Amino acid sequence: MSELKENLKAQIIEQLSLEDLTPADIKDDAPLFGDEGLGLDSIDALEFIVLLESNYGIKIADPSKGREIFHSVNSLAAFIESNQ
Amino acid sequence: MEIFVTGIGAISCIGNNVQEHFDTLIAERSGIKKGSHPHSERFLVGEVPLTNEELIDRFQLKINGSRTGLLGCVAAKEAFSGHLLREDIRTGVISGTSVGGMDVSEIQYRSYMNNGTHDISKYKEHSSGNSSEEIALELGIDGFVNTISTACSSAANAIMMGARMIRSGALDRVIVGGTDALSEFTISGFRSLMIFDEEWCRPFDESRKGLNLGEGAGFIVIESAASIEKSGSTSLARLKGWSNASDAYHQTASSPDGYGATLSISEAMKVANLKPEDIDYINAHGTATPNNDLSESKAIMQVFGEQIPPFSSTKAFTGHTLAAAGGLEAVFSVLAIQHGYLFANLNHRNAIEETKLVPVTRTTKVETIRNVLSNSFGFGGNNSTIILGEL
Amino acid sequence: MKITTSSYISAAGAFLNGQQKFTFRETNWQKECYQQLGLDYPKFHKMDHLSKMTVLATELIYSEGHLNALMDDEPELLFANANASQHTDMKFIESYTQQGNPSPSLFVYTLPNILTGELAIRHKWYGENTFFITPQFDSSLFAERLYHAARKGGNWCLCGWVESKVDEKNKVTEECFLFLVALTDNTADRSSFAAALDELLTNYRNGNSGNLNR
Numbered sequence: 001m002s003e004l005k006e007n008l009k010a011q012i013i014e015q016l017s018l019e020d021l022t023p024a025d026i027k028d029d030a031p032l033f034g035d036e037g038l039g040l041d042s043i044d045a046l047e048f049i050v051l052l053e054s055n056y057g058i059k060i061a062d063p064s065k066g067r068e069i070f071h072s073v074n075s076l077a078a079f080i081e082s083n084q
Numbered sequence: 085m086e087i088f089v090t091g092i093g094a095i096s097c098i099g100n101n102v103q104e105h106f107d108t109l110i111a112e113r114s115g116i117k118k119g120s121h122p123h124s125e126r127f128l129v130g131e132v133p134l135t136n137e138e139l140i141d142r143f144q145l146k147i148n149g150s151r152t153g154l155l156g157c158v159a160a161k162e163a164f165s166g167h168l169l170r171e172d173i174r175t176g177v178i179s180g181t182s183v184g185g186m187d188v189s190e191i192q193y194r195s196y197m198n199n200g201t202h203d204i205s206k207y208k209e210h211s212s213g214n215s216s217e218e219i220a221l222e223l224g225i226d227g228f229v230n231t232i233s234t235a236c237s238s239a240a241n242a243i244m245m246g247a248r249m250i251r252s253g254a255l256d257r258v259i260v261g262g263t264d265a266l267s268e269f270t271i272s273g274f275r276s277l278m279i280f281d282e283e284w285c286r287p288f289d290e291s292r293k294g295l296n297l298g299e300g301a302g303f304i305v306i307e308s309a310a311s312i313e314k315s316g317s318t319s320l321a322r323l324k325g326w327s328n329a330s331d332a333y334h335q336t337a338s339s340p341d342g343y344g345a346t347l348s349i350s351e352a353m354k355v356a357n358l359k360p361e362d363i364d365y366i367n368a369h370g371t372a373t374p375n376n377d378l379s380e381s382k383a384i385m386q387v388f389g390e391q392i393p394p395f396s397s398t399k400a401f402t403g404h405t406l407a408a409a410g411g412l413e414a415v416f417s418v419l420a421i422q423h424g425y426l427f428a429n430l431n432h433r434n435a436i437e438e439t440k441l442v443p444v445t446r447t448t449k450v451e452t453i454r455n456v457l458s459n460s461f462g463f464g465g466n467n468s469t470i471i472l473g474e475l
Numbered sequence: 476m477k478i479t480t481s482s483y484i485s486a487a488g489a490f491l492n493g494q495q496k497f498t499f500r501e502t503n504w505q506k507e508c509y510q511q512l513g514l515d516y517p518k519f520h521k522m523d524h525l526s527k528m529t530v531l532a533t534e535l536i537y538s539e540g541h542l543n544a545l546m547d548d549e550p551e552l553l554f555a556n557a558n559a560s561q562h563t564d565m566k567f568i569e570s571y572t573q574q575g576n577p578s579p580s581l582f583v584y585t586l587p588n589i590l591t592g593e594l595a596i597r598h599k600w601y602g603e604n605t606f607f608i609t610p611q612f613d614s615s616l617f618a619e620r621l622y623h624a625a626r627k628g629g630n631w632c633l634c635g636w637v638e639s640k641v642d643e644k645n646k647v648t649e650e651c652f653l654f655l656v657a658l659t660d661n662t663a664d665r666s667s668f669a670a671a672l673d674e675l676l677t678n679y680r681n682g683n684s685g686n687l688n689r
Contacts, residue, residue, distance in 0.1 A: 016580050017566070020506040020520040039517030043336065046278060046579045054576060063278065182586060184559065193568055212559045213608040230616065231608040233559050234588040241605055248623040269568065272577035273585065328603045330552075332595035335583045347601055463583070464592030466604060 005077050012073075015051045016044055028073045037072075045070055058083050087247050087324075089472065090307050090317035091259075092415045093162030095155055096300030096402045097130035100142075101162055105412075106419050109427045112447050114401050116284065116296050123268035127282060130298025130403025131266055146222055150185030151299075153218035156263030159301035159411070160219045164259055166317070169224055173311050176228035176255045177220045178246050179303075180238025180262030182407040184212035186269045215263055228255060235462030236369075237328070238262045239302065239410030243470050244326035246306050256311035261303030261411030270297055270406065277336065279373040285404075287370035287397035288377050288443045290434040295371045298403020302411030304418065321418045324455065324473045325356025331465030337375050342383030344467040349387045349457065352469035362455050363393045363471075365426050367413045368443070369459040370397020371404050380459065381439040393457075396429035396444040410460035410468065417456040417472045424450050476621045476632075476668055477660035482535040483679035484508060484528055485650040490679060491535050505531065512538060516597070523563045523584035524639040526593040528651035529554070532635070533594060536655060550631035550655070551624045552591045552604035553617065559587045559608055562639040562647065590637060602629070612636050612652075612676055614669035622665060625658040632656045636676070652676050 009023035018038075031037035033045070045066045052058045058080065060066060069079045092102050097115030099105040108115065119129040132155065134142065139154045147157060156179060169175065216231040228249070232241045239262025246258035264270075274280040274297060281294035306323055307315065329351060331344025338345065353360070369380055377397075384392060398416055405412055416427060429443035455473040462468075483490040486504050489497040489511075501507040505527045509519055512534050519530060563584040571577035583589060588606035595604060603624075609616060617634055624632050636652045654672070663671065 015578075016521065017578070018520050020503065020509070035517065037517065039519075039521065041334070043277065043579050043583055044521070046276065050576050050578075186564070189564075190568065193572065197572065211557070211561075211608070213557070213610060216608075232605060233586065233608050234591075234604075234606050235586045245605075245620075245623075248626075249619065252619065252622055252626065254619055268571070269564070269585070272571040273567065273579075273582035276577040276579040276582055278579075328605065330592070330595040330601050330604050332592075332599050332601050334596065335589050335592055344601060462588065463586055464588040464590075464604075465595055466588055466592065 001077060001081065004080065005073050008073055008076055011051055011055055015047050026073060031072055032070055033067070056080050056084065085251050086309055086322060087250055087306050088309065088312060088319040089304050089321045089323055089418055090312065090319055091163040091165070091167060091305030092320065092418050093159040094300070094302045094412055094415045095132060095158045096405060096412055097132055097298055098401050100158070102415060102419070105415065106423070109398070109401065109416065109419070110425065110447055112428050112430065114430055116298070116400070116403050123271055124266060127271065128284060128296050129266060130296060130405070132299055147218045149218045150215060151187045151265035152181055152184055152263050153215040155265055155299065155301040156215050156219045157222040159261065159263065160223060160259050160303040163303040163305050164223050167305060167315065170314065173256045173314055174227055175225050176246070176249065176258045177216055177223070177225055178230045178232065178242040178258055178260045179216040179219055180232045180234070180242040180407040180410070181212050181215050181264055182233060182235050182238060183264050183267055183270060185214055186267045187265050190268055223259065234466040235464055236404070236406050236409055237460040237462035237466045237468040238407035239414070240458070240460035240468035240470050241328060243304065243323065243410065243414060244328060244468065247323055247326055250306065250308050257305065257307040257315070259303055259305050261301065261414065262407040263301035264299060264406040264408045266297055266299035281372065284431050285372035285400055286431040287372040287399055287429055288381065288436060288441065289432050290436050292372045292374060292377060294373050295399065296403040298405040300402060300405045300412055301408045302413070302415045304411070304414050319475055321421050322473045322475060323470065325352040325358065325471030326469070327351035327355060328466065328468045331467055333465055336463045338379035338461065340379065342379040342386065344465055345380055345383035345459065345461060346386045348467040348469045349383055349459065352457065352471050356471045356473070358455060358471065360388045360391060363457050364453045365420055365456045366393055366395035367417050367456060367458040368395050368397045369461045370399055370429070372397070372399060376461065378436060378438065380461065381436060381441050385439065392441065394426045394444045396427055398427050400430035410458070413458045413460070414470060414472065417458045420456050421453050421472060421474050424453055426450060476625060477657050477662055478654045478671070478675070479657050480536050481652070481654040481675060482532045483650070483652045484532050484535070487682060489535055491539060493678065496535065521580065522593060523560070524649060525560065525587060525637050526584065526590040528639070528649065529590045529594060529635060529637050530597065532651045532653040533633070536653060548630050549600040549602040550633040551602050551629050552594060552600070553620050553632055553634045554591055555607040555609055555613070555636055556587060556638045557608065557610055558638060558640045560585045562641045565641055614672040617672060618665040618669040621656055621658065629658050632658055652679060
């Protein structure tokens with residue numbers, strides 16, 4: 001699980017072109033969306049859909065479901081574990 | 085100081101000139117269909133059915149640049165036809181574009197990636213400013229040339245700037261509008277944002293899912309009264325109001341309450357010194373994205389209250405031509421005033437539940453149209469409104 | 476119209492009113508500048524270089540309290556460059572031609588005027604904003620547009636020249652020049668204003684600490 005989380009952080013940085021950040025800047029339980037965490041929004045949620053599909057083969061048909069899944073690195077990792 | 089429209093020109097998937105546009109709008113015939121290029125053949129798009137070579141040949145263009153430049157030259161040339169260059173009429177060109185010479189860059193990029201050959205000189209077409217220079221060159225105008233790039237409100241902002249330059253005394257006459265060619269770049273982009281409808285777009289309909297992309301150019305010639313006295317041009321309409329306001333909400337999404345749009349519409353009416361009941365038709369931005377149409381509807385309701393004028397989006401005819409949209413729709417607004425027509429909002433079935441607003445669904449002849457308000461809203465929260473009126 | 480404050484940032488450093496504020500050591504000097512300014516705005520890291528530089532150069536003006544006058548009176552935003560969003564355009568083209576997945580978060584920044592949108596969002600400014608493309612910095616165009624802004628009845632205009640250009644050898648050239656203009660001050664005519672503007676930018680580009688009020 002912790003390896004998956006580290007991979008996820010690197011993939012998030014790559015996918016979203018967050019060249020200022022390193023995996024260490026992203027905390028496992030910090031919210032990814034909204035001004036509290038990484039400041040991501042609906043456009044970035046679309047990137048997460050691409051990320052899940054291309055790296056893990058998981059399709060999310062309804063983007064509105066994404067909010068819960070994409071809440072934090074923890075929730076993303078849990079979702080991937082239970083869907084693989 | 086009054087500002088007059090003395091020329092109009094248009095090219096899009098529904099026509100190669102203004103008359104063809106008018107006929108197609110009356111016939112309620114959309115120009116959106118399956119594309120004919122590798123990047124567009126899987127989608128419904130509003131393509132101009134002429135290759136670059138055919139455009140140069142048919143319209144006897146002197147320049148050979150990007151498709152954005154060529155389309156711009158065709159429409160600007162039509163708008164300026166019958167006008168003469170004179171030293172005592174300071175004439176400028178202000179054109180809006182969002183993709184510039186992207187079509188040329190795409191071809192160059194591919195050839196570089198595939199076989200490593202690079203024709204760097206071709207990239208000079210990439211610059212957004214190049215298309216405006218080409219238009220000026222085509223028309224033989226060597227005065228003020230400027231390019232505005234504020235996404236889908238570019239042409240409306242070009243019109244606004246032209247009006248101000250006439251009022252400030254910097255110019256006597258300006259060709260203003262916008263041009264954008266369809267490219268893999270924009271198709272990929274709007275698809276990635278998931279606001280690209282693979283079926284016919286349905287502006288202001290409850291079931292709308294997104295836009296259809298189009299290409300084209302629309303230009304108008306605006307002049308001061310003093311300039312007309314020298315040029316002898318015939319006035320077609322008056323440019324009465326303009327405004328731009330920031331939505332300050334999101335990079336691409338419109339605010340849920342349409343605040344920036346509300347500001348833009350009401351400020352343009354103030355500039356035109358008009359009351360809500362003076363507006364006889366609204367040519368809406370109406371892209372058919374869930375977000376824009378709701379936000380724009382709310383802004384219209386804010387400004388007009390219970391007395392909402394007939395409104396429609398003509399984007400189901402042309403597709404969203406991005407930076408050209410405000411130029412084409414300015415031409416449509418002049419046509420509406422000249423001939424007394426409200427143009428159809430095609431593909432509309434059910435009103436948006438939250439607003440219950442019903443657009444004009446059939447092209448309709450009316451007695452008179454005094455003033456038309458035309459909206460153009462761009463990414464970056466850049467909201468513009470212009471108002472054209474009868475003479 | 477009168478320039479009340481100006482800032483300039485490039486890889487060489489950050490300047491405010493002709494005085495150097497920071498020098499940069501890192502390749503990612505925009506992140507370094509963000510840290511030096513002590514900003515806490517997570518959205519910053521998502522932005523393209525044009526928006527980043529504009530936010531930073533605006534914060535620089537803010538840091539000295541020069542923008543406080545605008546708190547109740549939003550400025551008009553007038554920005555320009557020569558190459559639009561070319562740097563991000565190239566990254567976006569790569570995302571759909573090489574990786575097969577067009578990136579929505581890159582596409583958002585393939586328009587230069589997103590940077591004025593970013594400023595509007597950050598500072599809740601609802602005023603007019605526009606973006607021009609000109610072959611090079613055109614001081615007389617700014618002077619003309621500032622004159623329009625003054626006629627419209629505005630008090631302030633925040634103007635900028637922001638460039639992020641990548642050449643065929645992948646070399647990136649970047650600079651951001653911001654100047655805040657008091658529209659109601661009529662001490663300078665349009666042509667002397669334009670000349671002063673050109674001189675100011677030349678000084679910044681040459682690394683000279685020109686005195687703004689000379």
